[in-house]
Amino acid sequence: MDFITLLRRDHEKVSSLFKEIARGFGQPDAPERHDLFHRLKRELDLHAGVEDLHVYRVFQQAEVTRDDAHEAMEAHRKIKTLLDELDAASTYDHNWTAKFQELQKVVEAHVASEENEMFRKTEAIMTPHEAEELGGAVETAKEAISRHAATTEGGTPEQISV
Ligand SMILES: [Fe+2]
Numbered sequence: 830m831d832f833i834t835l836l837r838r839d840h841e842k843v844s845s846l847f848k849e850i851a852r853g854f855g856q857p858d859a860p861e862r863h864d865l866f867h868r869l870k871r872e873l874d875l876h877a878g879v880e881d882l883h884v885y886r887v888f889q890q891a892e893v894t895r896d897d898a899h900e901a902m903e904a905h906r907k908i909k910t911l912l913d914e915l916d917a918a919s920t921y922d923h924n925w926t927a928k929f930q931e932l933q934k935v936v937e938a939h940v941a942s943e944e945n946e947m948f949r950k951t952e953a954i955m956t957p958h959e960a961e962e963l964g965g966a967v968e969t970a971k972e973a974i975s976r977h978a979a980t981t982e983g984g985t986p987e988q989i990s991v
């Protein structure tokens with residue numbers, strides 16, 4: 830499968846997690862929200878890590894996409910900072926909610942620029958076969974990181990995959 834199809838699937842998964850968390854905002858803080866947030870964080874960390882290492886690396890090498898890749902890495906840094914700040918909070922109060930909404934905006938804008946700008950230039954920098962191969966690399970890297978996370982967290986890959 831080509832890398833764009835794979836990454837789009839992640840984007841959809843992340844988008845539904847954001848919606849699911851936001852649906853509970855009218856209710857008091859609950860352990861379910863923390864669980865959902867940790868799933869979202871794990872998914873975003875994994876996705877961004879694999880993009881940085883395998884996808885942006887390719888886009889960085891081509892003149893036509895170098896700036897897009899640079900911008901995308903900046904967005905990943907911002908997303909990581911917000912995720913870490915949200916993760917450090919013990920209670921998901923209104924301050925947390927406001928920061929969470931900021932994170933959602935940053936992620937949505939970043940995903941839109943990947944899908945509507947950077948990934949649209951794929952044909953200019955690689956063949957369809959290379960896009961398939963990159964998809965394979967993305968899949969393998971995600972599996973390897975998930976397995977490693979499962980070992981260090983003491984869970985199984987099934988438990989940590991979302
Ligand atoms: Fe990204």
Ligand SMILES: [Fe+2]
Pocket residue numbers: 836840876880940943
């Ligand atoms: Fe992405």
